[in-house]
Amino acid sequence: xxxxxxxxxxxxxxxxxxxxxxxxxxxxxxxxxxxxxxxxxxxxxxxxxxxxxxxxxxxxxxxxxxxxxxxxxxxxxxxxxxxxxxxxxxxxxxxxxxxxxxxxxxxxxxxxxxxxxxxxxxxxxxxxxxxxxxxxxxxxxxxxxxxxxxxxxxxxxxxxxxxxxxxxxxxxxxxxxxxxxxxxxxxxxxxxxxxxxxxxxxxxxxxxxxxxxxxxxxxxxxxxxxxxxxxxxxxxxxxxxxxxxxxxxxxxxxxxxxxxxxxxxxxxxxxxxxxxxxxxxxxxxxxxxxxxxxxxxxxxxxxxxxxxxxxxxxxxxxxxxxxxxxxxxxxxxxxxxxxxxxxxxxxxxxxxxxxxxxxxxxxxxxxxxxxxxxxxxxxxxxxxxxxxxxxxxxxxxxxxxxxx
Amino acid sequence: xxxxxxxxxxxxxxxxxxxxxxxxxxxxxxxxxxxxxxxxxxxxxxxxxxxxxxxxxxxxxxxxxxxxxxxxxxxxxxxxxxxxxxxxxxxxxxxxxxxxxxxxxxxxxxxxxxxxxxxxxxxxxxxxxxxxxxxxxxxxxxxxxxxxxxxxxxxxxxxxxxxxxxxxxxxxxxxxxxxxxxxxxxxxxxxxxxxxxxxxxxxxxxxxxxxxxxxxxxxxxxxxxxxxxxxxxxxxxxxxxxxxxxxxxxxxxxxxxxxxxxxxxxxxxxxxxxxxxxxxxxxxxxxxxxxxxxxxxxxxxxxxxxxxxxxxxxxxxxxxxxxxxxxxxxxxxxxxxxxxxxxxxxxxxxxxxxxxxxxxxxxxxxxxx
Numbered sequence: 001x002x003x004x005x006x007x008x009x010x011x012x013x014x015x016x017x018x019x020x021x022x023x024x025x026x027x028x029x030x031x032x033x034x035x036x037x038x039x040x041x042x043x044x045x046x047x048x049x050x051x052x053x054x055x056x057x058x059x060x061x062x063x064x065x066x067x068x069x070x071x072x073x074x075x076x077x078x079x080x081x082x083x084x085x086x087x088x089x090x091x092x093x094x095x096x097x098x099x100x101x102x103x104x105x106x107x108x109x110x111x112x113x114x115x116x117x118x119x120x121x122x123x124x125x126x127x128x129x130x131x132x133x134x135x136x137x138x139x140x141x142x143x144x145x146x147x148x149x150x151x152x153x154x155x156x157x158x159x160x161x162x163x164x165x166x167x168x169x170x171x172x173x174x175x176x177x178x179x180x181x182x183x184x185x186x187x188x189x190x191x192x193x194x195x196x197x198x199x200x201x202x203x204x205x206x207x208x209x210x211x212x213x214x215x216x217x218x219x220x221x222x223x224x225x226x227x228x229x230x231x232x233x234x235x236x237x238x239x240x241x242x243x244x245x246x247x248x249x250x251x252x253x254x255x256x257x258x259x260x261x262x263x264x265x266x267x268x269x270x271x272x273x274x275x276x277x278x279x280x281x282x283x284x285x286x287x288x289x290x291x292x293x294x295x296x297x298x299x300x301x302x303x304x305x306x307x308x309x310x311x312x313x314x315x316x317x318x319x320x321x322x323x324x325x326x327x328x329x330x331x332x333x334x335x336x337x338x339x340x341x342x343x344x345x346x347x348x349x350x351x352x353x354x355x356x357x358x359x360x361x362x363x364x365x366x367x368x369x370x371x372x373x374x375x376x377x378x379x380x381x382x383x384x385x386x387x388x389x390x391x392x393x394x395x396x397x398x399x400x401x402x403x404x
Numbered sequence: 405x406x407x408x409x410x411x412x413x414x415x416x417x418x419x420x421x422x423x424x425x426x427x428x429x430x431x432x433x434x435x436x437x438x439x440x441x442x443x444x445x446x447x448x449x450x451x452x453x454x455x456x457x458x459x460x461x462x463x464x465x466x467x468x469x470x471x472x473x474x475x476x477x478x479x480x481x482x483x484x485x486x487x488x489x490x491x492x493x494x495x496x497x498x499x500x501x502x503x504x505x506x507x508x509x510x511x512x513x514x515x516x517x518x519x520x521x522x523x524x525x526x527x528x529x530x531x532x533x534x535x536x537x538x539x540x541x542x543x544x545x546x547x548x549x550x551x552x553x554x555x556x557x558x559x560x561x562x563x564x565x566x567x568x569x570x571x572x573x574x575x576x577x578x579x580x581x582x583x584x585x586x587x588x589x590x591x592x593x594x595x596x597x598x599x600x601x602x603x604x605x606x607x608x609x610x611x612x613x614x615x616x617x618x619x620x621x622x623x624x625x626x627x628x629x630x631x632x633x634x635x636x637x638x639x640x641x642x643x644x645x646x647x648x649x650x651x652x653x654x655x656x657x658x659x660x661x662x663x664x665x666x667x668x669x670x671x672x673x674x675x676x677x678x679x680x681x682x683x684x685x686x687x688x689x690x691x692x693x694x695x696x697x698x699x700x701x702x703x704x705x706x707x708x709x710x711x712x713x714x715x716x717x718x719x720x721x722x723x724x725x726x727x728x729x730x731x732x733x734x735x736x737x738x739x740x741x742x743x744x745x746x747x748x749x750x751x752x753x754x755x756x757x758x759x760x761x762x763x764x765x766x767x768x769x770x771x772x773x
Contacts, residue, residue: 084523088516191631201558202534202603204632223523230523231546232516300512304538311535313511348513349520353504 039383043328046379047372050326051340054367061363072356079350080343083221084232091234092342093335095120095296095313097241099320100338101248102153102293104329106171108252109285110265115160115175116293117317118182123153123294124301125186128308129194132207141212146240146298153294154287156182161286165279171286179317190308205309215302235303242335244292249331251288261285293317322365326372341365468501468720471526472712473517475533478507484664484708487686488532488555491712498713499720515539522547528719530569530712531557540566551724553715555708556603564726569711571731573603574610575761576704576738577660578768580682581614582757583702583740584658585622586750587680592656594625596644596670598637598663604628606770607662607684607704613769617757625651626772629663641669648673648681658682658701674699680746689743703741710736734762 059069079085099116106113113119127149136144160178163169196207218236222229252258261281264271268278296316301308323341327333348361472492479489495501504526506517514536521529522543528551531540537559544552544566553567562568584593595611597604608626615622627647630637644666648659652673659674660682661667667684674681675696683689683703692700711731718724731737742751760766 084519088519092512187636195632197632200602201537202556202601203537203559204601225523226525227527227549228522228525228547230519231543232519304515311511315510345509345512346516348509349506349517352506353520353524358507358509 040330042379042383043330043333043376046375047326047328047333047337050371050375051368053375054364054371057367057371058360058364062360065357067356072351072360075351075354075356076347079354080347082223084223084230085346085350086343087219087221087232087234088346089339089342090238091232091299092345093338094235094238094241094299095316096319096323096338096341097335098244098292098299099296099316100323100327100334101244101331102289102296103317103320103324104327104334105248105252105285105289105292107324107329108258108265109261109281110268111164111282111285111289112172113157113160113175113286113289113293114172114321115157115178115182115317116289116296116320117314118175118179119153119156119290119293120296120316121186121312121314122156122182123149124297124312125189125308126152127294127298128206128209128301129189131209131213132307135210136212138212141210142215142302145209145213145302146295149294149298150291151294154291157286157290157293158283161283164286165282187310190310194308196307203309203311205305205307208307209302213302214306215299217303233303235299237299237303240295241299244295245331245335248292253331293320296320322369325369328376340368468495468499468716469524469526470495470501470503470716471521471524471529472503472505473514473521473529473531473536474505474507475514475531475535476508476510479505484685485532487706487708488530488712489709491709491716492530494709494713495716499716501716501720511535515542518543518552522550527551528553528716528724530555530715532708534558551719551726553712553729555711558728562726566726567715567724568728569708569715569731570728571706571708571711571737572606572733572768573662573704573706573738574606574613574768574770575733576706576740577607577610577662578614578617578761578766579733579740579754579758580660580702580704581611581616582618583614583747583750583754584611584660584680584682585615585618586753587701587746588619588622588658590655590657591619591621592623592625592654594648594651594656594659595627596647596659596661596663596666597626597628598666599630599632600628601632604662605772607660609769609772611660612772614757617766623656625654625656625659629666638664638666640666641672644669645673649677652677652679660684660704662704671696671699683741687741687743689741697744700744701746703743705739705741707731707737707739733758 055073059073062069062072080089099120102116102119103113127145130148131141131145134141134144156178157175160171160174163174164171190206194206195204197204215236217233218238220231220233222231252261260271260276261284263274264276264278264281265285272278297313300313319341323334323337326340327335327337344361344365348358351360352358470492472488474485474488477485479485489505492503492505496503504521504524506521508514508517518529518531518536518539531552531554533555534557536554537557540552540554540557541559541562544550545563548563548565551565551567553569555569558568558570593615595608597608612624612626615624628637629640629643644661644663646669648661648670651659656679658680659670661670662684664685667681667688671681671683671688671692679699680701681699682701685706686703687705688703689697689700711729714731714735715724715729733739740754742748747754757766761768
């Protein structure tokens with residue numbers, strides 16, 4: 001591999017030269033231009049195929065256990081494709097979108113941030129207790145709480161970044177440990193300093209945020225069946241989640257910084273040769289990932305509970321990993337995958353009422369994940385082989401021309 | 405299921421504002437049974453304060469649909485949720501109700517599950533666990549014609565269609581306290597609480613008062629495993645065992661533990677020290693291993709199952725009332741177990757005390773003096 005002199009060339013050309021080692025061309029092209037027609041289509045097709053394959057496998061499982069899969073899926077769609085359930089799916093997707101973006105930022109730098117779970121809890125906790133201590137005007141207060149959550153999340157992931165860069169600790173191990181430590185730290189801080197018992201309720205929480213820090217409801221859908229009314233609200237934090245996705249796309253895919261990040265993540269040694277410090281990129285990516293992760297608990301905090309309590313939500317971090325994988329770290333893919341996850345969660349209750357095991361939802365999710373990984377691996381190899389053949393053919397052409 | 409839903413839909417259209425039958429056998433009569441329709445109307449009306457309820461008898465109410473929303477854990481936890489489940493089973497078999505059960509997987513499931521049950525036409529709907537407070541407040545306010553109950557739950561400014569099911573744990577604790585004082589040879593007993601919250605303090609207060617009523621000079625140790633909000637307090641058998649072992653060594657011979665799963669630690673310590681443990685919530689003798697059974701003197705039983713049954717029966721008979729419901733000795737909401745027969749010699753005395761509490765002759769304190 002011949003390396004052009006980096007100092008005399010514009011950075012992008014230099015790296016492109018480095019990152020262009022013959023057969024890997026196609027992957028590099030996909031990294032630089034993820035929106036180029038073919039690769040997106042292939043990625044989309046393989047993800048959709050994975051979902052269908054997963055449904056078939058889960059259907060077989062249902063069949064083996066004596067349930068009718070067609071009936072089960074029919075009930076799922078029948079219950080899920082109603083305005084109330086679709087909005088519920090969106091509401092459930094909101095934190096997953098944010099968590100998945102946090103995971104995807106890490107993936108783009110070749111970092112596996114398993115610590116989104118701990119980072120979001122830390123972010124939510126500090127947002128709740130710090131936000132309750134101050135008083136300011138509504139838009140400012142919300143902004144303030146959001147910034148606190150991001151700082152707290154980034155600080156927590158920063159520990160893993162420090163350990164990786166300075167001590168060489170693998171970020172997977174560091175973030176897993178930090179998840180567990182986060183839980184203990186939060187429990188200790190909450191129990192010792194931030195309990196706020198306002199009524200006879202056993203559901204003890206921290207001091208509630210002032211109303212100026214609440215996020216309004218974006219809209220409510222109502223469905224009346226006979227005597228009872230179903231309400232489902234969508235918290236306006238979904239707009240911030242979408243903003244996060246757009247920013248993720250702009251920063252990681254469209255900016256010079258994002259280019260360096262992805263270059264460094266793809267081949268740290270090569271990027272370093274081109275003058276990109278991988279240590280710096282690791283730190284920046286980890287901090288960004290943690291900052292975004294810190295936001296994941298806010299739809300619940302600012303939209304529903306308005307205080308931190310032990311009956312908090314959990315699992316956003318781990319589901320975020322699943323959503324990022326299924327969405328192939330792509331902004332649109334993440335939104336679609338998060339919505340699918342939200343949809344599956346939202347039909348869990350109707351399935352239980354129909355006496356179908358709710359675990360089918362869990363099984364579906366798990367099989368979808370495994371299938372996505374396998375299908376993508378298979379498709380990736382096919383594509384790589386085809387590109388390799390094509391490149392070989394192209395390389396052969398000039399030779400042939402010369403020969404002629 | 406689909407067919408019966410269809411029938412249910414027709415019945416709903418036929419009589420607006422009423423709970424329709426979902427099981428096939430009921431459906432046959434629901435089109436023609438005018439009286440049951442009237443009852444249904446009255447049921448809905450009882451949510452308005454001041455309205456007198458209907459007069460339907462307690463048994464076999466047409467089209468009663470009970471919704472149960474479990475918190476994370478659900479059936480199979482061995483204590484709390486299973487007890488609620490037993491109550492639901494009894495509603496099903498005694499009142500002929502259809503029961504729809506939903507189990508939350510995460511905090512995000514609580515409100516949607518209540519909403520789903522509401523939309524499914526379940527009425528009443530019982531949320532099992534205090535963590536449902538926030539979710540219930542929203543769903544109940546939006547559905548004034550559906551009645552809700554929350555086991556152990558409470559929140560301020562609740563709408564009249566919400567009943568909070570709480571238990572006079574101090575009364576049951578008073579009885580096991582008296583039992584402990586009667587059986588203690590060393591005049592030295594102990595109490596281990598889970599979270600240091602008002603609820604668990606009522607267990608402690610009753611236990612101490614009961615013991616002192618028998619033996620005013622008895623020595624009573626008392627300790628909590630965690631502060632309010634510290635959920636580890638319910639799942640730390642190690643900690644409970646350490647405390648219990650210390651007390652047993654110091655001469656205590658009976659320890660009552662009101663700390664959920666942590667209580668297993670006290671039982672283990674009782675086995676090691678050849679002493680007595682007192683269980684809580686359900687009859688722990690029944691779920692214990694044979695070598696442990698010999699050390700479980702009794703259990704303070706908190707009848708979540710009868711609370712679930714009673715509130716459903718209230719609803720069925722049109723006498724559902726919102727607000728705080730306290731289940732006590734009189735309604736068999738709390739009590740003590742006699743499995744193992746270790747209390748046979750003092751059972752008469754305990755039953756006399758029980759009668760005095762029911763008659764009001766003994767007033768059990770809810771706060772430690």
